[in-house]
């Protein structure tokens with residue numbers, strides 16, 4: 001899978017996508033993540049990507065031309081399944097969307113900045129708008145990193161134990177059950193007996209019961225969606 005992320009702040013994306021499972025997926029050529037500097041698609045000496053807003057409101061707006069040039073260049077190289085714009089107005093990201101995106105071959109993610117982007121980009125170039133939650137970030141970069149992380153880890157082979165993606169919280173609209181490691185008793189805080197029993201069927205049953213109870217208690221909305 002190839003993810004092309006268009007940004008005016010490449011530095012913000014480099015570190016979050018260079019570690020752990022994501023780095024391994026890239027090293028194994030399961031994912032290719034390209035961070036593209038929008039300023040490389042400008043013609044002026046100052047590499048301008050924004051301008052004043054029509055109508056006189058405060059706040060700069062990202063211009064249509066560099067974005068169009070950048071997306072057109074990428075599209076001339078290959079086909080894309082989606083051209084995503086990170087925006088607090090978009091559909092709210094969840095595990096289902098991550099699962100869908102992880103099946104795609106090529107996607108573009110455009111990070112907004114300043115007050116936002118010229119609306120013509122959204123009308124003519126963007127195929128999907130995604131938000132990571134009902135709050136406003138300084139720009140789309142951290143949101144793009146969140147999405148890229150959630151998607152790349154799902155690509156088959158990205159995780160050493162493929163099972164662990166299937167047992168993630170949210171994969172069945174259920175939160176994950178509690179997990180423990182050694183010691184079995186720390187200051188009298190004990191690991192549930194059943195997990196030490198070696199009885200796989202009993203452990204499965206306990207984990208499912210815990211997952212259901214935790215979901216009902218902590219995320220009743222998820223439980224009702226089931």
Ligand code: ADE
Pocket residue numbers: 086087088112130131132133134135136137138139140143
């Ligand atoms: N850009 C600014 N805020 C955002 C959010 N909540 N989600 C996605 N992109 C954003």
